[in-house]
Amino acid sequence: MNAILRLIFPATPSGAGTSWLLLAARIVFGTLMMTHGIAKWQHFATLSATFPDPLGLGSRTSLVLAIFAEVVCALGFITGTLYRLALVPMIFTMCVAFFSVHGGDPFAAREPAMLYLTVFVLLWIAGPGRYAADNLIARRLNR
Incomplete structure (x- = not known):
């Protein structure tokens, strides 16, 4: 159990410079990802009938x-x-977009999903850095 908690809530955050860079990456790529989701949410009624269903769960x-x-x-x-738990669905969604939904498309159409996927995997490995809510949680767990 301790190993799982250490993976989710790292006890030793990165240095200040690296942490600022990680924070900037989280803000930029997270905000860009949110614009895609908000657009889907705004057009939910229209999209729910035609949205791709690569996993067989239904379009909605x-x-x-x-x-x-x-x-x-x-x-x-x-x-x-x-942080790391939040990244799992994001990584999975980009895998589905790249390999399944846009699998037969030219690479130019698949490229955005691959870019997000690469960034999310690298940031999952790097961790959230010092300036993350998980560090507050980790400090309380370590008391």
């Missing part, structure tokens, strides 16, 4: 899951709240 359910990953999880990613 697939759309709800995409919105969850792109809005709710992106918010957690930006603030550094349950």
Whole structure:
């Protein structure tokens, strides 16, 4: 259990310079991801009938899951709240977009999903840095 908690809530945050860079990346890429999710949310009624259903869950359910990953999880990613857990649905969504939804498209159409996927995986590995809500949680857990 301790290993899982250390993975989710790192006890030793990165240095200040690295942490500022990680914060900037979280804000930029999280906000960009949220714009996709908010657009889906705003057009929910129209999209729910035609949204791709690569997992066989139904268009409406697939759309709800995409919105969850792109809005709710992106918010957690930006603030550094349950950072690595928030990244899992975002990474999964980009894998589905790249390999399944746009799998037959030319690479130029698949490229945005690959860029997000790469950034999210690298940031999952790097951790949230010092300036994340998870560090407050980690400090309380370590007391």
